[in-house]
Amino acid sequence: MNLLEQIKENAKQYGKRIVLPEGTEERTIKAADQILAEGIAKVILLGNPTEIAELAKKYELQNIDKATVIDPIAHEKKESYAELLVELRKSKGMTMEQAMKLVEDPLYLATLMIKSGDADGEVAGALNSTGNVLRPALQIVKTKPGLTTVSGAFLLLTEKPEYGENGLLVVADCAVTPEPTATQLAEIAVTTANTAKAIAKIEPRVAMLSFSTKGSAKHERVDKVVEATKLAQEMAPELMIDGELQADAALVPSVGNQKAPGSPVAGKANVLVFPSLEVGNISYKLVQRIAGIEAVGPVLQGMAAPINDLSRGCSVSDIVNLVAITACQAQGL
Ligand code: ACO
Numbered sequence: 001m002n003l004l005e006q007i008k009e010n011a012k013q014y015g016k017r018i019v020l021p022e023g024t025e026e027r028t029i030k031a032a033d034q035i036l037a038e039g040i041a042k043v044i045l046l047g048n049p050t051e052i053a054e055l056a057k058k059y060e061l062q063n064i065d066k067a068t069v070i071d072p073i074a075h076e077k078k079e080s081y082a083e084l085l086v087e088l089r090k091s092k093g094m095t096m097e098q099a100m101k102l103v104e105d106p107l108y109l110a111t112l113m114i115k116s117g118d119a120d121g122e123v124a125g126a127l128n129s130t131g132n133v134l135r136p137a138l139q140i141v142k143t144k145p146g147l148t149t150v151s152g153a154f155l156l157l158t159e160k161p162e163y164g165e166n167g168l169l170v171v172a173d174c175a176v177t178p179e180p181t182a183t184q185l186a187e188i189a190v191t192t193a194n195t196a197k198a199i200a201k202i203e204p205r206v207a208m209l210s211f212s213t214k215g216s217a218k219h220e221r222v223d224k225v226v227e228a229t230k231l232a233q234e235m236a237p238e239l240m241i242d243g244e245l246q247a248d249a250a251l252v253p254s255v256g257n258q259k260a261p262g263s264p265v266a267g268k269a270n271v272l273v274f275p276s277l278e279v280g281n282i283s284y285k286l287v288q289r290i291a292g293i294e295a296v297g298p299v300l301q302g303m304a305a306p307i308n309d310l311s312r313g314c315s316v317s318d319i320v321n322l323v324a325i326t327a328c329q330a331q332g333l
Pocket of ligand 1: 297
């Protein structure tokens with residue numbers, strides 16, 4: 001059984017309630033049908049119930065009647081969610097009038113359902129940009145206690161067993177924090193290591209990537225990675241974290257031995273932390289497109305409840321996979 005099949009099998013045991021705000025989007029409703037058919041999660045679809053029923057008929061979906069369908073415009077808890085929104089955002093000047101409008105936005109409604117305990121996780125982004133999915137999540141669900149930074153990891157399934165953990169690499173941040181400080185980078189390293197443990201079930205060996213290995217280049221951007229490495233080691237002394245390392249020194253044993261002898265990570269890293277979002281986002285898309293590597297994610301980390309964002313180019317199976325991952329995160333594994 002490959003990693004994704006294992007993740008889906010695990011999700012089936014948890015029965016988590018995952019809200020899909022883009023309930024009338026073609027790939028989303030088809031994914032919902034498959035998720036319900038396979039029993040991967042309980043599905044809450046947001047959207048006009050008549051439209052959802054018509055789409056289910058049009059696409060010949062057999063399982064949508066097992067979903068809970070909630071109409072964002074007219075549902076019984078609208079006012080209580082709006083009150084919660086005012087309570088959470090009153091310091092930012094939120095009025096009841098504004099809140100009553102915002103709860104009609106499925107992306108806000110989904111996060112308010114999670115905050116109220118009416119859903120366990122959310123997957124969105126087939127239609128909406130990352131920023132639009134993330135903003136209500138960051139404002140309402142917020143970060144886990146003790147954390148300040150949300151980031152996005154990808155599982156890269158390389159099918160090249162000589163790299164990472166039998167071909168698997170967990171990499172971040174590819175999705176959220178454009179220019180992390182050294183402290184944020186350290187937090188991203190630790191949360192990515194935890195994602196690697198929880199989702200991929202591997203013992204993380206974390207490389208803090210740079211264009212320099214152990215002082216080979218001098219630049220303020222290198223200094224930031226050196227500082228982040230030190231902070232991450234202090235935050236999680238039990239983890240194997242090393243840097244600064246170039247990508248080849250992190251992944252290839254002969255290069256790692258030569259450039260960073262004695263490092264517990266060099267040459268055998270299975271978790272890669274990029275120095276900025278630019279590097280992370282560009283790198284994962286290049287290996288995905290040019291090398292044909294399956295990239296699963298982004299898995300958002302650091303949030304108080306699992307909310308995951310899809311690429312707008314996602315497929316039905318990408319949505320199914322991300323819902324399974326979200327259910328596993330919701331189980332707190
Ligand atoms: N971690 C935790 N909290 C955050 C973060 C973060 N990285 N960034 C912002 N916040 C919080 C803020 O503190 C604020 O909280 P508050 O309103 O309670 O004070 C709230 O989120 C909203 O912050 P804003 O500054 O109003 O929102 P902003 O417009 O900066 O948006 C966002 C934040 C959406 C994450 C922005 O940084 C962004 O667009 N990042 C890039 C996303 C992206 O486009 N990724 C690439 C595509 S993804 C892909 O290809 C897989």
